[in-house]
Amino acid sequence: MLIHGNxxxxxxxxxxxxxxxxxxxxxxxxxxGLILPALNGLWATVMALVTTPTYDxxxxxxxxxxxxxxxxxxxxxxxxxxxxxxxxxxxTLVLLLIYKNCRGKLNDNKNLQEMPVV
Numbered sequence: 001m002l003i004h005g006n007x008x009x010x011x012x013x014x015x016x017x018x019x020x021x022x023x024x025x026x027x028x029x030x031x032x033g034l035i036l037p038a039l040n041g042l043w044a045t046v047m048a049l050v051t052t053p054t055y056d057x058x059x060x061x062x063x064x065x066x067x068x069x070x071x072x073x074x075x076x077x078x079x080x081x082x083x084x085x086x087x088x089x090x091x092t093l094v095l096l097l098i099y100k101n102c103r104g105k106l107n108d109n110k111n112l113q114e115m116p117v118v
Contacts, residue, residue: 021095025102033103037095044088052081 017036025033060068 021098022102025099026106033099037092040092040095044085044092047088048081048085051084
């Protein structure tokens, strides 16, 4: 039952985010629709930097008792950071596509209203 509740909550959050993005993108102020993509991009950047491993932990145990924990510094992998950045920015890309689609329709309607009727 817990999994069903988590899936339901995730779908509500996902749908709500999409609805808010569409709502903000259709506003006259063109910068309102860029709020969620900017926040998501900032979050993705921070998470890509934070989740990059900087040390390797080796635990030595004897009969289930931890005897020694050794941390060795490892070189930060630029590829890992790049992969995480791209992966986490998929949501940003989706939000920007919604923004572009809504703004395009808004601009098309605006241009149609400005056309003279012959």
